[in-house]
Amino acid sequence: MKHRIRAAALALALLSAGAVRAxxxxxxxxxxxxxxxxxxxxxxxxxxxxxxxxxxxxxxxxxxxxxxxxxxxxxxxxxxxxxxxxxxxxxxxxxxxxxxxxxxxxxxxxxxxxxxxxxxxxxxxxxxxxxxPVSLMSDAVARRMADDGVRRVAFLGWNEGYGEMWLQAFGASARKAGLEIVATERFAPIDTAITAQALKVAGVRPDAVLIVGAGSAAAMPQINLRERGYRGPIYQTHGAGSPDLVRVGGRHMEGTVLPAGPVLVAEQLHAANPVKAVALEYVSAYEKAHGPNTRTQxxxxxxxxxxxxxxxxxxxxxxxxxxxxxxxxxxxxxxxxxxxxxxxxxxxxxxxxxxxxxxxxxxxxxxxxxxxxxxxxxxx
The missing domain is CATH 3.40.50.2300 (Response regulator)
Structure with missing residues (x-):
């Protein structure tokens, strides 16, 4: 009887162990x-x-x-x-x-x-x-704007979580860098045109515009701005760091400044940069499978x-x-x-x-x- 009990207990233990995934x-x-x-x-x-x-x-x-x-x-x-x-x-x-x-x-x-x-x-x-984090990238953008001689900035960004985070973070970054935000315009990620917002932004004649969007959708507001006559500097965020931005925006994207993760320019990193080897590992494997310049952040x-x-x-x-x-x-x-x-x-x-x-x-x-x-x- 004791042997049967021990056997049953062992079987239950093995069954329980099997419940833990391998x-x-x-x-x-x-x-x-x-x-x-x-x-x-x-x-x-x-x-x-x-x-x-x-x-x-x-x-x-x-x-x-x-x-x-x-x-x-x-x-x-x-x-x-x-x-x-x-x-x-x-x-x-x-x-x-x-x-x-x-x-x-x-x-x-x-x-x-x-x-x-x-x-x-x-x-x-x-x-x-x-x-x-947005605060890290926002500080980097604001410092670069100040170094570029920008003082008056217009904000043109998504009206959801990512845009709201950037609006709050950039307000703090702008104060630290001595920048003034002279206009704040918002739009939805699904919008296909922002004529009214683009005209308002261009109308205040800012030294520069910060566009907040992600992926290829970040190209649309910049195209709208350029088509409505704005010729000043445009800055984007790390959410826009994708070849799709350039593919969709074409010539309208030339000269755009943005912060990004090192992987986007892995080959351009200094040899001593600790990130370079890991970034190149990803880029090499991904672009071997999907073609040159297909990497994204x-x-x-x-x-x-x-x-x-x-x-x-x-x-x-x-x-x-x-x-x-x-x-x-x-x-x-x-x-x-x-x-x-x-x-x-x-x-x-x-x-x-x-x-x-x-x-x-x-x-x-x-x-x-x-x-x-x-x-x-x-x-x-």
């Missing part, structure tokens, strides 16, 4: 359709380049389309939490990231965000951001998620197995403790109170010259 399960919510699809599609293409394993664990990616909609992003995130994924990746845009974050916290599941949503850090925050965030996981998963595996709450907690702890994680966009140092992690190594200033992005040397 794979790393990752849920991905991307904007593959809708106005933010130009951000989500290169992310999906970059995920296709991931290896089959991380730290010896088989990787299972479940990719869902949130259609550039926060309702879709929440629905996807709830499915992932119900399925007890180990990590949530996404979404492609700021609204989607912000919509997923409370679901990730409720499910005590790490979210690696593909858009620069602000995060508070602290014990209640399970979201870690892979793009550079957005797609590179998927590569950076891989680099982060390759650093923290081995640490978490020392504490627990995938598929368990203990493993998800160990992943979060490792993210907050591992230092100098080199990715294609910079170097990350997350802490318990900082889930943004970037410093100035994540910023380069660029100008569009001859239809290409060129690194701008600092003003002397």
């Amino acid at each position: 794979e790393l399960n990752i849920g991905v919510s991307l904007s593959l359709t809708g106005p933010l699809s130009s951000l989500g599609l290169p992310l999906k293409a970059s995920l296709a380049q991931w290896p089959d394993t991380i730290a010896g664990e088989k990787v299972r990616l479940t990719v869902l389309d949130d259609a550039s909609d926060t309702t879709g992003a929440v629905k996807n995130a709830r499915r992932f939490v119900t399925e007890q994924v180990d990590v949530i990746l996404g979404s492609s845009g700021v609204p989607g990231v912000l919509a997923i974050a409370p679901v990730a916290t409720e499910g005590r599941t790490v979210q690696l965000a593909f858009a620069p949503a602000p995060r508070p850090g602290g014990p209640g925050d399970w979201t870690f951001v892979l793009p550079q 957005f797609g590179a965030h998927a590569h950076d998620a891989l680099k982060v996981l390759q650093r923290v998963v081995p640490v978490a595996l020392k504490q627990a197995r995938p598929g368990t709450p203990a493993f998800r907690q160990a992943l979060r702890d490792a993210l907050e403790s591992e230092k100098e994680i080199v990715i294609s966009h910079g170097v990350l140092n997350y802490t318990p109170t900082d889930h943004l992690g970037f410093d100035e190594r994540g910023v380069v200033m660029l100008r569009i010259d001859g239809g290409r992005f060129r690194v701008l040397p600092p003003r002397q």
Whole structure:
């Protein structure tokens, strides 16, 4: 009888052990359709380049389309939490990231965000951001404007999360740099023309205009400005850092200045730059598959998620197995403790109170010259 009980107990133990997955399960919510699809599609293409394993664990990616909609992003995130994924990746845009974050916290599941949503850090925050924070990029733009002799700036930006973040951040950056914001005009990501806003901006005769949009959609307001006679300098944000911007905007984009992640100009980085090797690794693989000059900052965030996981998963595996709450907690702890994680966009140092992690190594200033992005040397 005792032998039968022991056998039954052993069978139950083996069954329980089998319930712990022998794979790393990752849920991905991307904007593959809708106005933010130009951000989500290169992310999906970059995920296709991931290896089959991380730290010896088989990787299972479940990719869902949130259609550039926060309702879709929440629905996807709830499915992932119900399925007890180990990590949530996404979404492609700021609204989607912000919509997923409370679901990730409720499910005590790490979210690696593909858009620069602000995060508070602290014990209640399970979201870690892979793009550079807006405040870092905004300060870089404002300093460059001041160095270029700009004093009066007009703001022309999206009326959603990304645009609002830039409006708030640039107000602070402008004050520090001695700039005056002389007009503030907003438009929706789905707008195809902004005639009224463009005329108002041109009418105040600013020294320069800051356009805030993302992907190819950031070209439309600049085309409208140029077609309505504005000939002054135009600055864009890191959300616009894509070959699609130049493809759609054509000659209207010449001379545009913007901040970007180093990956966009990997070949132009100094040999001593710690980011160069990782950035070139991504660019070489992506452009071998998709052709020359097809890289985007957005797609590179998927590569950076891989680099982060390759650093923290081995640490978490020392504490627990995938598929368990203990493993998800160990992943979060490792993210907050591992230092100098080199990715294609910079170097990350997350802490318990900082889930943004970037410093100035994540910023380069660029100008569009001859239809290409060129690194701008600092003003002397």
